[in-house]
Amino acid sequence: ADIPLVSASATTKIVPAAVKRLPPVTTNVPDRREPLKGYTKGMIKTMTAANSIPHFGYCDEVNMGELVALRNQLKKSSADYGVKLTFMPFFIKAASVALTQFPIVNSSLDVASETILYKGSHNIGLAMDTKIGLIVPNVKNVQQLSILEIAAELNRLQEVGLKGSLKTEDITGGTFTLSNIGSIGGTYMKPVIMPPEVAIGAIGKIQVLPRFDSNGNVVRSQMLNVSWSADHRILDGATMARFSNLWKSYLENPASLLLYLK
Template sequence: MAAIARGSSALFRRLVRTTTMTTETASDVERFLRRAPHRGAVVQFKLSDIGEGIMEVTVKEWYVKEGDKVSQFDSICEVQSDKASVTITSRYDGVITKLYYDADDVALVGKPLVDIETESASDVIQEEDVVETPAMAREEHTHQEIKGLKTQATPAVRRLAMENNIKLSEVVGSGKDGRILKEDILDFLARQTGAILPPSPFQERQTPPPDPPLAAAAESVPRRPAVSFHKAMAKSMTAALAIPHLGLCDQVDLSRLVALRAELKADARGHGVNLSYMPFFIKAASLCLARFPILNASLDQSCQNITYKVSHNIGVAMDTALGLLVPTVKNVQLLSILEVARELNRLQELGAAGQLGTADLSGGTFSLSNIGSIGGTYAKPVILPPEVAIGALGKIQVLPRFDASGHVIRAHVMNVSWSADHRVIDGATMCRFSNMWRDFLQNPSGMLLHLK
């Protein structure tokens, strides 16, 4: 009957003419058909590619059950790869008719997750087009939600992102409830290409400082690293053993930077940003990478090809409840120190909550590890393949030093330890990079001449 209900009135009239049906019976059938639900077909909702070559994930939690009604952007389930947690959201409106996996089962990319009975037949055609057309497959990824960061957007905005090969999971939305607007896509594109656009709502938005009670609560949570993150670390560090590491250590007098940060902290707080020393370290590294691009390169496994990266995606090692993670601050070469600080605040908050997504943890080209935040003085950092260099920063100590007149003064001194891939980077290059980085931080006003 439901199928007949979707037919035209002409079809119903032919049915009446070709069957022995009284007028009263025909009227009863017509009234029934008008009340019959107009349902669409059942569609298999498949697990799309979540990047980084991941082919399987573990289903950690279902947010729906069979018979539940869902709308676009509603959460369906949370899956866990060896890199991050990802929440999968619905593409369209409908009713869940089947779950293909139980909790803790391994789900395969490209295979069905759930069956959904759509509310109209047109949804079926759109879904089939998405599955069969490679160019549109990227759009399916935009309907996923990196845990804690909804990727809600209108079809027009999704189309704009797809045309520019932008993943919505990498864009911060400035609309209501984090919805991504056209201006957010244009702003993201400008950062990628270096174009200059008029100020957008994204640029004017202020990020509130983290809530101290929440931060304190996060620190009190026992560390229980996820098994998948241990696997990822083991895999990465095993690959790092094949790299001949070149080590270099130096000391940096941060006395002027300490004074400068003290002056700027209040102003940064007025913009909703907690200004630490790390944004200065990151920006100084980016300025040096522009001068020594070999340190922002990658080497293939056969050691035959070196790829120089245009973007300075600087990873920052963080000690989180899930273990050691290295989220990246993207396109540092295009960001101001304040913008670097804002992005670093965002990554730190997500890391403390265990909500760093794949987009935050991938794409790094150079890394820094701030071991000094815990209390270490020296460290021997291990390169994260396919990167070719990494730095470890020690704690800042107040130590006696001699000034230009030979008088003993108080100085804020930090040790830095560099590791480089000796197959492509020699000691002289690493030392020159370190000297330039040290000079920028010892004389931070000199950075102004090179900031864009």
């Protein structure tokens, strides 16, 4: 049987009929000015600062077949604990294990003191789409957490985030960010780094596509795209490619992650 890859809402076709009420027909809509507030104000500040970072991009695709099957197996056990298990906890844990090998991807550049600060904690941020705008809470100390614990913390952040009541500690202290736009749609993206971090990854939607297996046969494959942006002042393409290869290897062979779980 086909495994559902995205929620019904994410796969629902967008048809004009979905717009319940026709917009009023008028050619005379006056301009409207609205004061900036809340998270939008914060986003202006952060993204303007991000603009001073020389970004470079690196993209790849990941075969999600094994992870899709594994998550399906584990969903029920997680639900027994009242925890919803999506792909995010795996993306986050795989990133943390890969960051252990590439600490510079989890660092900050201090231009004034000409130093690089390697962060001990993997506080992995996730871009979250809420009614009040984009917010980026982070899961603290992912290096110490099981996948179930990450999932539980994500559930909490999502619940509190959707209510608009995240605490300052939830949205500060991030050291690396992932943006799963794939829960909405899309393949590639051009994510913007959250200063003082030095890298961010954007994840597209899992798609069923034809790919060749090792025997040269075309097989039905569940493919996911990742788009990294990194600070080219201290990171180079080769480092990001190696980091991405490692992250990808944990997702393509999720059993290999077991070796590093605490």
